[in-house]
Amino acid sequence: MPPLKVLIAEDDLLSQRMLVDMIKDAGITDVHTANSGAQVLSKIDSQLKPDILLCDLLMPGVDGIDLLRLLGERNFKGEIIIISGCDRRIINAACNVALHYQLRLAGSIEKPVDVNKLMRMLRYWGEMKRGAPVVDERLTFSRDEIKTAISSGHILPYFQAQVDINTAAINGVECLARWQHPARGLMLPGDFLLQLTEFNLLDAFNEAMFTLALAEFKSLHQQYHIPYMAFNVAPESLHRGAVVAKYKQWVVNAGLDPANIVIEVLESDYEGRQELPVVALNHFRLKGFGLAVDDFGTGYSSLERVSKIPVSCIKIDKRFVVEAYDDEVARSIIRNTVHLAKELHITTIAEGVESQAEWALMRELGCDAIQGFVIARPKVARQFKLWLNSMPSAMTCVGGLAS
Incomplete structure (x- = not known):
């Protein structure tokens, strides 16, 4: 089975580094980062297909809400975990945006990130992937x-x-x-x-x-x-x-x-x-x-x-x-x-x-x-x-x- 692939969208480099370390501590080695929503879109448009996207909301240029909308328009198939220090009501609003665009929302985590909660989410979706081998989306059935x-x-x-x-x-x-x-x-x-x-x-x-x-x-x-x-x-x-x-x-x-x-x-x-x-x-x-x-x-x-x-x-x-x-x-x-x-x-x-x-x-x-x-x-x-x-x-x- 291909390893779980994670993309982190976080403009704060210290927070980004901490998330990378948490994820690698969970045994996931295929970890990618982006400093803005625009970089996320660029990587995805370049055929990077993350299984999980960790998405901050407050990012320069294309912020988290805009990013969710644009991912919906691209029919993004990965799981999304929203990570933010915003008010809980704003996080919930972002979750509703993701659902509106029929994105696969795995959940949300408030900052500072609870490592145990993040590990549970990663473990859950890792188990889901092991139960469902990845199929190339470009292949179709007659x-x-x-x-x-x-x-x-x-x-x-x-x-x-x-x-x-x-x-x-x-x-x-x-x-x-x-x-x-x-x-x-x-x-x-x-x-x-x-x-x-x-x-x-x-x-x-x-x-x-x-x-x-x-x-x-x-x-x-x-x-x-x-x-x-x-x-x-x-x-x-x-x-x-x-x-x-x-x-x-x-x-x-x-x-x-x-x-x-x-x-x-x-x-x-x-x-x-x-x-x-x-x-x-x-x-x-x-x-x-x-x-x-x-x-x-x-x-x-x-x-x-x-x-x-x-x-x-x-x-x-x-x-x-x-x-x-x-x-x-x-x-x-x-x-x-x-x-x-x-x-x-x-x-x-x-x-x-x-x-x-x-x-x-x-x-x-x-x-x-x-x-x-x-x-x-x-x-x-x-x-x-x-x-x-x-x-x-x-x-x-x-x-x-x-x-």
Whole structure:
């Protein structure tokens, strides 16, 4: 695997040197620096592709806010960590700018930089990269290549556990698509979903993935009494006229009940100008399906969305989970989200939990369940069963599970 590549955008040379030393102490040797936003853009335009960009806000010329806008226009794919000594409200505003331009925001850190928080973020995204081999963005797939992958079963359902935050009992699983490409290795949905839509193969992909996942989940449900499977449905599919009837029929054909399935939609897929598929989402609930909102808090008008659709679950975005340990603002967002959910009798799941300390904090903030590497990485059904068989029969020790 190529080493993690980090670019630091910091005009203060002393701060820049300290950040370089911190990152190298974490075992990352491919570190680049820039003294201004203009230098960042120049390096990126010259084909430097950092996995992580550490971005100061107060820089000469092209400042941090301008830089985020210009990176959005360039469709920058790296993770961004905002580092600043500005007022927390200004940092939050910068985070909102990054999200507005659909950049991948890993989090923010106030100056002076907490080395432990920075190390946690770098470790998290390093783990993510190890789970998803880098694919050359200039390479694309042909329609026949994707169509063959779907029909041949090369795109498989992986399962990740969601557990009760107090007892560690498994509440359910989330189905996650993975493409085992013969030349490029294991790929995540972000590597091929856009082309699925471009080639009008999204419906074929959804049907193949969902029906295969149902067959494998039925075994998990019957043998291990796992109550439900969460399945992600792309927003484009929700505007199809008969989508709900098709999903119900597939569930019935598999010998399951709609109550065993949670339809998961990404809140961050919607912006203010986009129409909500309210009819389809309400129809899913009417037919007995569960309904979850993923990435809660990162998209457009979260509270308005919850008021319009009868969700049964809110998934708190991993960005807030990562930041919450050291950031009162992130803790407040989670705390208020949990309060809202309890008022509306909605379950909350914290995503991306990777340590026992984060597990304990999410429990303290009132979350109902967690999902993340601290429990286990996503696995194909066969490996997931082996993992289940290796677990203790009584899962009562919070933080006692290993992946």
